Amino acid sequence: MRVFGVVGWKNAGKTGLMERLVSEITTRGFSVSTVKHAHHSFDVDHAGKDSYRHREAGASQVLLASQNRIALMHELRGAPEPSLEELLAQLSPVDLVLVEGYKRDAHPKVEAHRAVTGNPLIAPEDPTIRAVASDTPLDIDRLVFDLDDTVAVADFILSEVGL
Incomplete structure (x- = not known):
């Protein structure tokens, strides 16, 4: 599977860039999946719902399915967080997987950067960052x-992964 990442510090514009890239690349006829790393605890389930109750009762995995979508929740229950490689192996085949976060992994990436955040660039110290998308000249x-410039960033990513 072809994998390309979007990294950057908090409020650098990663999620907006990801959203625009998914839209742009799928409009060109390619299938895209995404992986997003969260640095905090999160919940996609709601208290009181059946799936939540199953999970709270101790289920390791809860698969929720309808005619519109399926969602698989896996409780780690103290087990180590899976690696990006392990997570990618669980995805259905697509043309491209865009990864938000996982900045320390070895896949190629573009860094999102906004000057107003005051954060330093990651790129100078990280050879896996192939380009920077910034709101200011660098x-x-x-x-x-x-x-x-979503079109230019999408062109670059697709060229980098051979699509």
Whole structure:
């Protein structure tokens, strides 16, 4: 599977860029899945719902299915967080998987950067970052795209992964 990441510090524009890239790339006829890393506890279930009650009762996995979608929740219950590689192996085949986060993994990435955050760039210290999408001009040894130029960033990613 072809994998390309979007990384950056908090409020750098990662999620907005991901959303625009998924829309742009699927409009071109490619199938895309996404993986998002969260640094905090999260819940996609709601208290009182049957699936929540199953999970709270101790189920390791709860599969919720309808005519519109399926959702598989897996409780780690103290087990280590799965690696990106293990998570990718669980996905159905697609043309491209876009990964938000997992900045320390070895897949190629583009860094989202907003000057207003005051955060330093990750790219100078990370050779897996192939380009930066920024809201301000940068003088670095990587390609720099305008953060809002989704078409150019999508062209770059598709070229990088051979699509």
